[in-house]
Amino acid sequence: MKKPVLLLLGIAIGIGVSYFYFNRQEAATTSEEATMVRAIVKPKGVITPAQAKVLNNKWSDTRENAMDSIISRISQGRIKKDNRSSWWSLEDIKDYLANAENQAESLGYTMNGIRIYQGVYEGNAPNGKADYATLFWVPTGKNLNLKGVC
Numbered sequence: 001m002k003k004p005v006l007l008l009l010g011i012a013i014g015i016g017v018s019y020f021y022f023n024r025q026e027a028a029t030t031s032e033e034a035t036m037v038r039a040i041v042k043p044k045g046v047i048t049p050a051q052a053k054v055l056n057n058k059w060s061d062t063r064e065n066a067m068d069s070i071i072s073r074i075s076q077g078r079i080k081k082d083n084r085s086s087w088w089s090l091e092d093i094k095d096y097l098a099n100a101e102n103q104a105e106s107l108g109y110t111m112n113g114i115r116i117y118q119g120v121y122e123g124n125a126p127n128g129k130a131d132y133a134t135l136f137w138v139p140t141g142k143n144l145n146l147k148g149v150c
Contacts, residue, residue: 059084086135100139109141 047055068081088096097114104111115138121129 083133096137104139104141108145109143111139111141113140114138115140 064084100114101111116135117138119134119136121132121134123130125132
């Protein structure tokens with residue numbers, strides 16, 4: 001009677017060890033797959049800091065004086081220059097992209113990018129922004145509901 005009990009105990013221990021061993025391997029594989037999915041890919045068009053400096057300097061050399069002569073204004077005895085840049089927090093960018101993708105999907109589109117436009121605030125804009133330059137984003141995409149014409 002002792003031998004069948006030892007046999008059954010051995011089988012039970014073997015099943016338990018196998019279960020934990022294979023589950024750990026599966027979890028490791030899933031973790032590796034998740035890491036591969038989240039791999040960081042460098043986007044197209046990324047430039048080096050040196051290239052950014054060249055572009056900025058070229059803008060200053062060829063556009064800044066012309067823009068400032070047209071746009072500059074005197075406020076409280078100081079000359080105020082127009083905006084040269086815009087800033088968005090990382091959280092705002094992520095929220096905007098998620099919202100734009102969601103809206104695109106609900107309208108039957110697939111979002112494939114963002115187009116950035118230059119604009120100027122209206123003369124009655126709040127917070128001292130009147131007549132200052134700004135940038136704004138417009139999502140781009142393709143209509144998923146298009147039907148072919150025969």
